[in-house]
Each structure stands twice: as C-alpha cells, then as structure tokens.
Amino acid sequence: MSRFILQAKGVHAAWDQTPVLFDVHADFLQGQWTCIVGPNGAGKSSLLKVLAGLMPAQGEVLLHGQNLQTLSAKQRAAQLAWLGQQASGSDDLSVFDVVMLGRLPHQTWWNGVTEEDRVIVDNLLESMQLTAWRHRSLGTLSGGERQRVLLARALAVGAPVLLMDEPIANVDAPHQAAWLATVKQRTQSGTTVVSVLHDLNLALRADQVLVMQAGRVMLQAAPSDPALHACLKAVFEHRLDFHQVQDHWVALLV
Amino acid sequence: MKTPAQQISHMGLGMALLTLLLLVLGLLASSQGIEWPLQWHDRIVQDIRLPRTLGAWLAGALLGLAGALAQGLFRNPLADPYLLGSASGATLGVTLALMLGLWGGLQLPAEASMAAQWAWRLGLTGCAFVGAWLAVLLTLLLAKGVQHTLRLLLAGVVVGVVLGAITSLMLVLRPQIYPAMQSFTLGSTAMLSGDSCSLMALSLLVCWLLAWRLSPLLDGLSLGEATAQSLGLRVAPLRFILLGVMALATATAVAQTGLIAFVGLVAPHLVRARVRTTFARSSFLAALMGGVLLCGADILARLLMAPQELPVGVLTGVLGGGYLLWRLQSPAKRAEDAA
Numbered sequence: 377m378s379r380f381i382l383q384a385k386g387v388h389a390a391w392d393q394t395p396v397l398f399d400v401h402a403d404f405l406q407g408q409w410t411c412i413v414g415p416n417g418a419g420k421s422s423l424l425k426v427l428a429g430l431m432p433a434q435g436e437v438l439l440h441g442q443n444l445q446t447l448s449a450k451q452r453a454a455q456l457a458w459l460g461q462q463a464s465g466s467d468d469l470s471v472f473d474v475v476m477l478g479r480l481p482h483q484t485w486w487n488g489v490t491e492e493d494r495v496i497v498d499n500l501l502e503s504m505q506l507t508a509w510r511h512r513s514l515g516t517l518s519g520g521e522r523q524r525v526l527l528a529r530a531l532a533v534g535a536p537v538l539l540m541d542e543p544i545a546n547v548d549a550p551h552q553a554a555w556l557a558t559v560k561q562r563t564q565s566g567t568t569v570v571s572v573l574h575d576l577n578l579a580l581r582a583d584q585v586l587v588m589q590a591g592r593v594m595l596q597a598a599p600s601d602p603a604l605h606a607c608l609k610a611v612f613e614h615r616l617d618f619h620q621v622q623d624h625w626v627a628l629l630v
Numbered sequence: 631m632k633t634p635a636q637q638i639s640h641m642g643l644g645m646a647l648l649t650l651l652l653l654v655l656g657l658l659a660s661s662q663g664i665e666w667p668l669q670w671h672d673r674i675v676q677d678i679r680l681p682r683t684l685g686a687w688l689a690g691a692l693l694g695l696a697g698a699l700a701q702g703l704f705r706n707p708l709a710d711p712y713l714l715g716s717a718s719g720a721t722l723g724v725t726l727a728l729m730l731g732l733w734g735g736l737q738l739p740a741e742a743s744m745a746a747q748w749a750w751r752l753g754l755t756g757c758a759f760v761g762a763w764l765a766v767l768l769t770l771l772l773a774k775g776v777q778h779t780l781r782l783l784l785a786g787v788v789v790g791v792v793l794g795a796i797t798s799l800m801l802v803l804r805p806q807i808y809p810a811m812q813s814f815t816l817g818s819t820a821m822l823s824g825d826s827c828s829l830m831a832l833s834l835l836v837c838w839l840l841a842w843r844l845s846p847l848l849d850g851l852s853l854g855e856a857t858a859q860s861l862g863l864r865v866a867p868l869r870f871i872l873l874g875v876m877a878l879a880t881a882t883a884v885a886q887t888g889l890i891a892f893v894g895l896v897a898p899h900l901v902r903a904r905v906r907t908t909f910a911r912s913s914f915l916a917a918l919m920g921g922v923l924l925c926g927a928d929i930l931a932r933l934l935m936a937p938q939e940l941p942v943g944v945l946t947g948v949l950g951g952g953y954l955l956w957r958l959q960s961p962a963k964r965a966e967d968a969a
Contacts, residue, residue, distance in 0.1 A: 430856050453862030460860075466852035468906045470634055473849065480846055481862040511634050513906045526853075533861075 380438075381406040381568050382427060382456075382537055387435035389426050396422045397433065398591045404584075406536070409559055409569040410596070411579040414588035414611060420572040421461065421541050423588065427570065428458040428539050439537070453481035457533035459526055459540040467515035471506055471525050472497065474514050478532025497532055504528050504558075519546035527555065531562075538562065540571040544578070556581060576608070576616070576627040587611055599625050637905045638915070645918035649687060652925040656683025659929050661937040685822030686928035686942070687921040688830035689883040690893050694920020695837055696879040697894030698901075698913040702848035703872055704776055707902075708783060710895035711880040715765035715789030719877075720884040722793045723761025724814065725800045727754055728807045755829060758885035762877040765789055776869070814888035817943020819928045826886040833882035838917060840875045844868055845910035890943045892950020893920050893927075899957065 382404040389397040396419045404410050412420045425431035429444045429452050437444040439455055447455070457478070466474065479493040501507045506528055514522060523546055530538060544552050556578065559569050563583070573579045580599040587594040587604070589611045597604040605618040608627070617630045632640070657679050658664050669675055693711065700709040711717055770776065772785035801808055847868040850858030858865050883890070897920035901912055924942070927949065931940040 425856065428860055430859050448862075449859075449864050450862040453860060456860070458857070458860035460854060460856050466849075468902065468912065469849060469852060469908065470906070473908050474853070477846070477849060477853065477861060480850065483846075485843060529853075 379406075380404060381440060382570070383436075383438040384423070384427060385436040385438065387423075387426055387433050387437065389422055389431055389433035391422070396591050397426065400426075400435070400591075400593050402427075402586055402593055402596060404537075404568050404570055406568050407563050407566045408583040409563050409571070410584040410586055411582035412570065412572045412586045412588060413574075413576060413579045413608070414594075417590075418588040418611075419591040420588055422591075424458075424539050424541050424570065424572055425460075428456050430458065450481055453535075454533065455535050456537045456539060457530045457535035459530040459538075459543055461542045461545070467513055469514055470511050471509045471514060471517075472501070472511065474525055475500060475506075475528045475532050478529040478534075481533060481535075496534065500528050500532055504531075504554075520548055520551065523547055524551060527558070531558070536566065537568045537570070540569070542572055542574065545574070552578065580625045580627060634905060634907055638907055638911055641901070641905055641915055642918065645915065645922055648922050649918065649925070652922060652929065653683055653687070656680075656686070656925060656929050659932045661932070661939070663933065663936055681824050681827050682819050682822045683925060683928065685827045685830060685886065686819040687925040688827060688834055689819070689822075689887045689890065690897070690924025690927075691917040691921035692830060692834050692837065692879040692883040693890065693894040693924070694897035695834070695841060695913055695917040696876045696883070697896075697920070698898040698909070698916035699841060699848075699872055699876040699879070700894065701898050702851070702909050702913070703869060703876065704782060705851060706783070707899065708895075710892075711762075711876060712790070712889075712891065712894065713783060714786040715769045715793060716762035716877050716880045717884055717889055718790040718793035718797070719761035719763070719765025719768075720758035720881045721761070721815065721889060722765075722797050722800075723757035723759070723881070724754055724885055725797045725807070725811060726761070727757035728810060729800050729804045755833075755882055755885040759878055759881035761793075762881040762884070763874065765793055766873055766877055770873075815943075816941035817888045817890035817946070819887055819924075819931075819942050820939070822886060830882055830886060833878060834917070837875050837879040837882075838914065840871065841913050842910050844872055844875075845908065845913065847872065848909040888943060890924065891947040892954070893924050893946055896950045896953055897923055899954075 380403040384400050384402045387397055387400040388395065400423060402423070412423060414420050422431060426433045427437055429437065439447070444452060475497045476489060476493065479489065479496065482493070483489065501510060504524060504527070506525060509517065509521070509525070514525060517525065523543060527540070527543055530540065544555050547555060559571075563569055571582075579585055582599065584596055585599055585604055586596040587607050594611060595604060595607040608618070609616050615629055616627045618625055618627055654668075655664075657668055657675055658666060659679070696711040700711055700714060701707055703709070704714075769782065769786045769789045772788065773782040776782055801811055847858065847863050847865065850861050850863050851865070855865060880894070898912065898916040900919050901915040905912070905915065924946065927946045928942045931942040931945045934940055
C-alpha cells in the first residue's frame with residue numbers, strides 16, 4: 377500500500393487540443409497541505425482539475441492506490457472535494473442551500489437531506505461564522521464573502537482530500553488567517569489539502585510546495601528547502617528573494 | 631422579517647387558494663358574464679366549463695414547469711420552452727400528424743370509442759413530443775451545446791423560424807387542416823375535454839416528480855458545471871433527461887391547447903421576484919403560478935368581450951409581453967443596467 381493518498385503519474389492533458397500538462401508526476405501525503413504555485417498559464421488549475429477527475433487526461437491519477445477512473449462519480453465526489461475559481465454565484469440559492477450542496481455525494485436518489493446532513497451544515501456555518509447569512513442569497517454577498525461560503529460548501533463534503541483553486545483570491549487579511557487556521561486544523565485531523573495559490577507568502581506556509589512552469593512540474597519540496605527557493609527564483613524570472621522570518625519563509629519582490 | 635421557508639409556504643398557500651377561487655370562477659364564467667348561483671347539474675358546466683377550467687390550469691402548470699426547467703437548465707432567465715424551438719417542433723409534429731391523417735384526422739366522430747379517443751389524444755401528444763424533442767436537439771446541435779448562452783438562444787430562434795416556415799408550407803399543401811391549425815396557433819382552451827385533462831394531469835405528475843428528484847443537478851449547475859461534476863452529479867445524462875422532461879411538459883400542453891405565449895417565461899420570473907430558493911421548490915411554485923396565470927387568462931378571455939371570446943393565447947401574449955416590458959423598465963433593472 378502506497379503511503380501517498382493521491383498521486384499523478386505521467387499525466388498529459390489538453391484543452392481544446394492545446395496541450396496544457398506534460399508528463400506530470402506528483403505525490404500527496406495524507407494529512408499534508410501541498411500548495412501548487414507557478415506563473416500564469418503554468419497548468420496549475422488544469423492539474424487540480426485532473427486530480428479531481430474533472431478533466432480528461434492520459435496517464436494515471438491514483439487515489440489510495442486505486443485509479444480514479446475506476447471509481448463511480450459518487451465515490452469520487454465523496455473522496456475528493458473540489459473548490460474551483462468562482463466568478464459568480466447563484467442568485468437563487470441561500471447560503472444554507474449552497475453549503476448543503478456539499479452533502480450531495482452522501483445522499484441517494486430517493487433519500488434526500490438527512491438529519492445528519494443538517495447537523496453537519498449547521499455546525500460548519502457556526503464554526504465559519506456564517507450563521508448570520510444563513511438565509512441570504514449567495515448572489516447578494518461580496519466576492520470575499522462568497523468565497524467563504526463556497527469553502528464551507530467544499531468542507532461540508534467531509535472528504536479526505538480537499539482540492540482548492542485560488543480559494544482566497546478576494547478574501548481580506550483576517551479571513552485569510554482564518555482560512556489558514558482552517559487548513560492547518562483540517563490537515564491535523566488527517567485531511568490532505570492541495571491548493572493553488574498566487575500569494576507565495578501564504579504558499580510558503582504549506583507543508584509542501586509544488587512548482588509548475590509551462591505544463592510541467594519543476595520541483596516538489598518543503599518551503600525551507602534551498603532548492604525550492606532557487607527553483608522559484610528561476611520560474612519567476614529572478615524577481616524574488618527569500619528570507620526567514622521567525623519560523624517560516626517569506627518571498628520578497630526584488 | 632420572514633424566513634425563506636415562511637415566504638415559500640405563504641406563496642404556495644396563496645397559489646393554492648387562488649387556484650380554488652379561479653376554479654370556482656371558471657365554472658361560473660359564461661358567455662353572458664358571471665352566472666350565479668352555480669348550476670352544477672347543468673351539462674355545460676360539467677362537460678364544457680369544468681374540463682376547460684381544469685385543463686387551462688393544468689396546461690399553465692405544465693408550461694410554468696417547462697419554463698422553470700428551461701431557465702434552470704440553460705442558466706438563463708430568458709430561456710423558455712418556446713425560445714429553444716420546442717414549441718415550434720411540437721406544432722410541426724401536430725401539423726404533420728393532422729396532415730397525414732393519422733389517428734382519424736382532425737377530430738374523431740363523437741361516437742368514437744373511449745379507447746379510440748385516448749389513442750387519438752396520445753397520438754397527437756406523441757407527435758408533439760417527438761417534434762419538441764427533436765427541435766431542442768437541433769437547437770443544441772446548432773449551438774454546439776449549452777455553454778454559450780447567446781449562441782443557444784440564437785440557435786433556438788433560428789430553429790423556431792425554420793420549423794415555423796415548414797409548418798406554414800404544410801398548411802399551404804393541405805389547406806383543409808387550416809381551421810384546426812388556426813385555433814392551435816392562436817392558442818385555445820375552448821376544446822379541452824376530460825381526456826385532455828387526464829392526460830395533462832398524468833404528464834404533470836410525471837414531469838414534476840422527475841424534475842423534483844433531479845433538481846440537485848440544477849442547483850449544482852447554478853455553481854458551475856465543474857462544481858456540479860465534482861459533487862458526483864452526472865451532468866450530461868441528467869441534463870438529457872431533464873431536457874426530455876421539459877419537452878414532454880411543453881408537448882403535452884401544446885398538443886392540447888396550441889401555442890400559448892409567455893406563460894412558460896413569466897411564471898418562473900414571478901416566483902423568483904418573490905422567493906429565491908432551491909429548484910425543487912421554485913419549480914413547484916412556478917407550476918402553480920403557471921396554472922393560476924393561464925386559468926385566470928382563460929376566464930378573462932371568456933369575459934372581456936362577452937359574448938365574443940378572445941383566443942387565450944392572444945391574451946397571454948399581450949399580458950405576458952406587457953409584464954416583461956414593465957420588468958425591463960423597473961427601477962431595479964434600470965439600476966442594474968446603469969451599474
């Protein structure tokens with residue numbers, strides 16, 4: 377049995393016949409947070425979609441050593457929660473309805489929402505300080521507020537793997553800190569988190585950083601690894617410098 | 631402030647009460663105005679006004695549900711069964727059936743057996759369904775899927791125009807079906823029978839049950855196709871089934887009443903103007919709203935110029951178009967445009 381919960385092996389993928397991923401290999405350990413970084417168009421979001429089983433690809437994606445293709449849509453959804461870049465939200469659904477959608481992978485055709493689902497959603501709304509918006513339509517919230525609700529929707533799945541694409545792009549500093557705390561708390565309880573982030577300073581708080589460029593994985597290493605700093609400098613055209621502040625690393629523009 | 635659950639139950643209750651009121655009013659409305667007291671044992675009340683009033687409500691409910699499905703499936707508030715070509719397809723299906731003289735031609739003789747009458751109704755509805763379904767497929771094919779809303783709506787308009795032209799050609803070739811087709815294209819509830827009501831009630835039940843059970847797809851789709859897929863929803867097959875449900879609801883209504891404009895477009899809008907909720911609930915309310923709208927319009931069509939009767943499709947066209955124009959000019963819309 378592999379010690380990796382999620383693996384990509386020799387993955388190639390294309391958008392409209394334009395190749396976007398080339399022979400990608402990546403491994404994700406259980407209970408670790410891996411952050412995917414790289415310049416625009418590096419293939420970060422595509423890799424996340426392939427890992428979530430949402431984009432056709434050649435090669436293998438293994439979940440607990442099992443090929444993702446062999447799982448049913450429901451099984452896959454219950455194991456892999458995905459949070460995409462969201463430009464707009466539904467005008468019709470309330471915050472409660474949106475978060476409840478996260479429980480869909482656990483519901484059957486004829487048995488809808490259960491009491492357990494309600495308890496999970498209520499607890500999530502409370503822990504993420506969303507209870508006051510419970511009845512508000514998602515479309516009436518600001519971009520940052522909406523992202524918090526959509527994060528709650530992804531967490532409501534209760535999946536062992538959480539994949540997030542730019543989850544805090546519009547979120548203010550206090551809620552970025554809250555997001556970081558949520559991720560740390562989830563990984564401590566065994567959830568594997570893979571996220572795409574543009575903010576390198578937040579990315580350097582992850583357990584592992586995976587650097588991509590032009591559809592290829594350049595390096596996967598810990599934030600303190602000097603090889604990672606060298607790789608990031610090269611990928612971002614030597615416009616970065618790395619410094620240690622207390623117990624973590626920060627990237628500064630030069 | 632009311633919670634969404636309270637708003638929904640109040641609206642549902644209001645629609646149910648309005649339905650009861652309209653059903654009674656429909657039994658009282660005669661060519662001479664309102665007849666009071668109700669002569670329940672009168673054959674006209676039992677054989678004509680009852681199926682007509684009930685049938686108008688059922689056809690409106692089917693169109694309201696089809697409109698909610700179209701707007702949910704295509705994530706576009708402008709989508710309605712007619713804009714996607716399904717009504718034109720259903721009309722062409724009915725025209726072809728009448729032209730080919732299937733199931734006994736335009737109308738069965740009064741002495742035809744119950745089985746023959748049912749076969750005739752089912753046959754017409756079947757032709758309308760196949761026509762509606764093929765028209766929607768053609769629209770989707772021309773639009774290369776549902777991703778590009780503008781392309782989809784334009785494709786729907788093109789399909790509607792082309793199928794309408796083919797229908798006109800059929801009418802030129804077989805002018806003897808023109809009288810039947812005229813009341814069909816104007817939209818009429820005058821010829822509704824008990825059989826039509828049974829068929830529409832059955833279709834409404836089936837369509838609503840399917841829409842209700844498959845509604846998580848439409849809620850998931852409101853967050854984007856990828857999110858819906860990530861939640862384990864099999865988007866393509868479920869969308870295909872829901873398109874079939876929309877075509878069935880439209881076709882059943884169109885085969886019994888002809889083309890009745892705007893009910894499918896306006897009913898979901900009226901619901902969404904008051905409550906925002908999951909598709910399962912909003913589609914149920916849209917069906918109730920559609921029923922109330924068409925039943926009300928039918929009674930108005932009977933009374934406005936009594937003893938002469940207006941085709942109900944003309945009335946819904948004028949009222950529905952007026953409502954949408956008013957919505958376009960509403961302060962909220964103007965603010966949205968200015969933003």
